[in-house]
Structure formats: C-alpha cells, structure tokens
Amino acid sequence: MLSARSKHKVVVLGAGVIGLTCALSLVERGYIVHVIARDLPEDTDSQSFASPWAGANICPFKSIEDGPREANWETATYKKISEFIPSGLAIALKGTRRFVRTEEEFLGHWYKDVMPNYRRLEKSECPEGALGVSFDTLSVNAPKYCQYLANELRRKGVTIERRYVRDIEEVFGCFGGVGMVVNATGLGAKSIAGVDDQAVRPIRGQTVLIKSDCLRCTMDSSDPNSSAYIIPRPGGEVICGGSYGVDDWDLSVSPSHATRILSHCLRLDPSISRDGTLEGIEIIRDNVGLRPSRSSGPRVESETIKLEAGGRESPIRVTKTGERRGGEREGTVVHAYGVGPAGYQQSWGIAEDVVGLVEEAARTSGKKRESKL
C-alpha cells in the first residue's frame, strides 16, 4: 500500500541546481516527482539558465542579522556538500576573503563555527584599508554536479522532461494532473503567467575558465572599483571572476573585461599562471551567466492558487444556458527562486525548507479532503 506521503505527486518546474536538489530531497522523502524544464543539465552551453556558469563555491555574503535564513541554508549545504568530497564531486579549498573596512560586519561571521579553520587575517595580509578572513571552503564543478543530480534522479525513477511553460497553471495538468508544483524557475519567474514576479532581476557575471591545479579560493572585494575571485573546481579547472552587473541582460563576452579579470586574479595568486604572466594562463573559455536574483531576497514560500481551468478534477463546463460551472480546484505552488549569487551554497538548505512546505501543504489538503467526506 502507498504511504500517505507517496500518494503525493509533485512536479518540479526547473532543472537548475535548485530544482534538481528539491526534486532529489522530495524523492528521498517518498514523493512521486516529475521534473520539467526548458533547459536541462546537459545544456552546458545554454545561457538561458544560471546553473552551468557558477564557480561554484561556498562563500557566505550575509551577516546573521541580515540573513538568518541564508545562514541556516548555508550551514545545511556546507555539511551536505562536504559529504561529496570522497567521491571527487566536491573539493576542499583554503579560502580567503578580503573586503573593505566598511564591511566590518563580515567579521565574526556566523560561519566561523561551521567552516573549519576560520580566522581573521592579520593587517599584514590585507591591502591598506581592508579587512579579511580565511576559512576552509568547498567547491563543485557546476555543470558536472548538476548532471550528477539529474542522473541520481533518473536512477530513482524520476522523469526529467524538456518543456517550456507559459502559465504556471499548465503544470497542474501535467502527468495526469497534480496538486503540487515546486517553482524553481530562476529568472523565468519574472515572465511565467501566474507568477509574474517583477522583483526578479539578473545580475550578470562574466568569468574566465582556465586550466590550473590551484587549490586556493580567493575572494577580493577590497577595492570598490574592481572585485575579483579565483574559484578552483574539481577537474583541474579554475573560474576567474567576476562581475556583478545588476539588471544587465547582456550575454556577450567583453574581451577587455576578461583581461581585467585575469590581471586582477594574477595579482591575487600568481600560481594560476605557468610563469606568473598573463600569457602563461591557460584559458579554456570566456563565460557569461545571469544570476537569478530578486530585489527582496529569495522567495521560498508556498502559495495556494485557484486553478481557473479547474484541471481534471473540476473542469469548467458551460451549461446550456451559458453558465460556467466547475473550476473550483486549488493548487499549491511552493516557490524556490531568486537565489542570485548563492544557489549552490544554499541549495540543500532551501530544499529542506521546500520539503517542509510541501509536507505542510499535503497535510492541509488531506484535512480538507477529510472534512468534505
């Protein structure tokens, strides 16, 4: 017999790191899950979604006062991604972060108890007027990690289907009709009818992928006019970044910016070059990706929507006298989008919250059904 939990079918809309991680967490709790998305993890060259372009490391940006949710999500994710180190899917890195003095709130970070070997940098280790910390961090090879998640899902019997959705209501009609949808559409949430979230905005990021065995992760925002970072990832590759162009939809590579990025990264860590010069850097490719951000922060919450077409359970019928009947069906959308620059580092924590929201919605709909009997 099916357990109460496994009776619930959920469609996850979106196959970026958030959709895939939510889908895997739901399957592991016994839900029957289907994933649909316009871009799939094998589309490693697609600029229509963010996930292939990430570093992807864990580097918290918020103080606990600014982002208690983010702190919880990142704590959970750090633990989970650490478990992937023995398989080679994630690597351990020595992390250093330098920032301007006005960002002093970044000292005494909540994550000093989460990320091992946290320490404040000495004055001599920072440029004039800057502060910094070092800690042990992690990274994954973003496209390969997403493909691993997708393969895990397929192995567990989940269908992953390519489909473009115009209206969130469409999704409730998929796979014979469902009552629960997880909306992990990143920037798509801005234009899907029934979601139309105008707070969603891109933050453009240009990076250069290079070949290097460097294992030091360096983040530098100590110069307000030029920030840069070096994120090594499994496979002897390093992502050199990066720009943060808020509301910038431009997907083309700026060659002059690429040179600026590499020059800054070379100053941060000359070991990324064979001989310490720009020419000695082995470039694999230039990348541009759009981080799916949201002005008011990530949206992780559930919403009950009226399904106007009524779905299969309650289709709209027009009587002989022209009256419209039916269409009283409701559906639950659990939103999980707007994670901006932090989708990987928050993925497992967000997925835990999404499972909690799905379980709560399943309980509520079960009670409603019982009270109708």
Ligand code: FAD
């Ligand atoms: P996306 O990856 O954008 O996926 C959205 C999914 O929804 C896709 O499958 C898409 O096809 C689907 N979709 C959208 N609209 C529709 C529709 N109408 N119909 C059907 N499907 C639809 N994060 C980190 O944690 N660490 C890092 O080091 C890091 N570095 C980054 C560096 C760069 C340069 C960039 C650009 C990003 C970086 N990020 C990093 C951020 C990270 O990439 C994103 O936060 C994350 O990928 C967002 O995942 P997502 O699943 O929410 O969205």
Ligand code: FLA
């Ligand atoms: N999260 C990465 C990014 O968005 C950063 O580029 F850590 F490098 F900032």
